[in-house]
Amino acid sequence: MFTMCQPLRSKANLVMLFKGYRRFVRTTCRVSIPGGSLGNELKAPPRFLRDKKIVPDADPPHKEDIHKLYQLFEQSKRLTILTGAGISTECGIPDYRSPNGAYSSGFKPITHQEFTRSSRSRRRYWARSYAGWRRFAAAQPGPAHTALASLERAGRIDCIITQNVDRLHHRAGSDPLELHGTVYTVMCLDCGFSFPRDLFQDQLKALNPKWAEALESIDHGEPGSEKTFGMKQRPDGDIEIDEKFWEEGFNIPVCEKCQGVLKPDVIFFGDNIPKERATQAMEAAKQSDAFLVLGSSLMTMSAFRLVRAAHEAGAMTAIVNIGVTRADDIVPLKISARVGEILPRVLDVGPLGVPAV
Ligand SMILES: [Zn+2]
Known part of the structure; x- marks a missing residue:
């Protein structure tokens, strides 16, 4: 009984997770259309959908x-x-500290220590950064x-x-x-090897085909539109994204030279120039x-x-x-x-x- 149920349950979870993801994307996509409504499935807008002006x-x-x-x-x-x-x-x-900046909604940027010590923090950072990259890179x-x-x-x-x-x-x-520094370069914390972010995006895409497919399938909106993806973007290219989507099944590439940990070539809070x-x-x-x-x-x-x-x-x-x-x-x-x-x-x-x- 147990051996029979176990795989079935796992499979169901996988399907549900992916369905949930798709539904999430569709929901947020809908509100990105000017004049669109949230619909009935959400009682109140989640925090990342609060309408805030980027420029004070x-x-x-x-x-x-x-x-x-x-x-x-x-x-x-x-x-x-x-x-x-x-x-x-x-x-x-968006910036961090102005009256309408990211801090005003309680956002805390990742610190250098969190990034280097915790693989969970890295997964969270890269998942959000990956999702927000296209819009970030489209800014003029x-x-x-x-x-x-x-x-x-x-x-x-x-x-x-x-x-x-x-x-x-x-x-x-x-x-x-x-x-x-810049988010347009990715570097290895272990051997110092660095390479362009676009290449890293390709690696992320190859390692996370379901994410890539979901991101490709939605309209990315206009650069400067705060509601792109229905998520909120940060000055370092980071983006708010529902925890359940990055915590499971998001894979991060390692350094091709030494298998080390990769980091954007930026100075996070807590690090020195x-x-x-x-x-x-x-x-x-x-x-x-x-x-x-x-x-x-x-x-x-x-x-x-x-x-x-x-x-x-x-x-x-x-x-x-x-x-x-x-x-x-x-x-x-x-x-x-x-x-x-x-x-x-x-x-x-x-x-x-x-x-x-
Ligand atoms: Zn390396």
């Missing part, structure tokens, strides 16, 4: 602020820019990225440092120092005659330290960010505005050597 509210930039920022670009001979998540929220990639640079690339070409910017891992500066034509990279950023900050922060609350010490060093070295310092920052007390010019709104307006003020489009 801000008034249009003041004329006075636009002129002050213009003067900073005009007067500086050696300008260093530090960009944070605020510059990417305008492209549909916004007006702020484009304006900065133009200013860089015109010789108005000496160095761009970014805390973002999304490569949107690159797509706009800049080549910033990526303080926290490689010394050489930190030094390079610090040198840029100290040698600048102006240091401008765009879209960062500077809550991570590695970013705050740079502004403080520039300030102490006598550089002009300024911040454009919605909401408080850690450096509000030491920086003389603080502007509350959307970076993507104010930078194009700065370019309109006068000749900064940027050719008109």
Whole structure:
């Protein structure tokens, strides 16, 4: 009796799991259509479906602020820019700390320690990241990225440092120092071998055909639409996904050189920036005659330290960010505005050597 029931039960579980998955996908897909309703099967929207704006509210930039920022670009001979998540929220990639950011809904990003110590945490991270990758990779640079690339070409910017891992500066034509690394590279924790994320996505797809099939079969929605997959995306490419789907049956590739553990080449919370990279950023900050922060609350010490060093070295310092920052007390010019709104307006003020489009 037992030997006969056991395989049957296992089979039933497998079928149910997969059916549940399909149903889940269909349900969430339905609400991604504008004007669609949740239907009767759910009593209340789950947390990941709460309708939240990605970009925090801000008034249009003041004329006075636009002129002050213009003067900073005009007067500086050696300008260093530090960009944070605020510059990417305008492209549909949510941040952590703004009023509408991921933290506001109770999200906790994975720490380096969790990732390295727990295979369960790694499975959870990669499952969500895999599911969200297509949308994350489809995000396009916004007006702020484009304006900065133009200013860089015109010789108005000496160095761009970014805390973002999304490569949107690159797509706009800049080549910033990526303080926290990038999710576009995957590296082995054991031997250091690194390779492109696209290749890793292919490996994940091959190892998880049912996931791939489910993801392929749904409409991915527009980049920037918060309801893609009916799940919520995070700044590091991570995405919220129902626990039962990643806990069972999600397989992670290992390093092809040494069978070691693979990790995105990003600095998770609790990890340190490689010394050489930190030094390079610090040198840029100290040698600048102006240091401008765009879209960062500077809550991570590695970013705050740079502004403080520039300030102490006598550089002009300024911040454009919605909401408080850690450096509000030491920086003389603080502007509350959307970076993507104010930078194009700065370019309109006068000749900064940027050719008109
Ligand atoms: Zn390896």
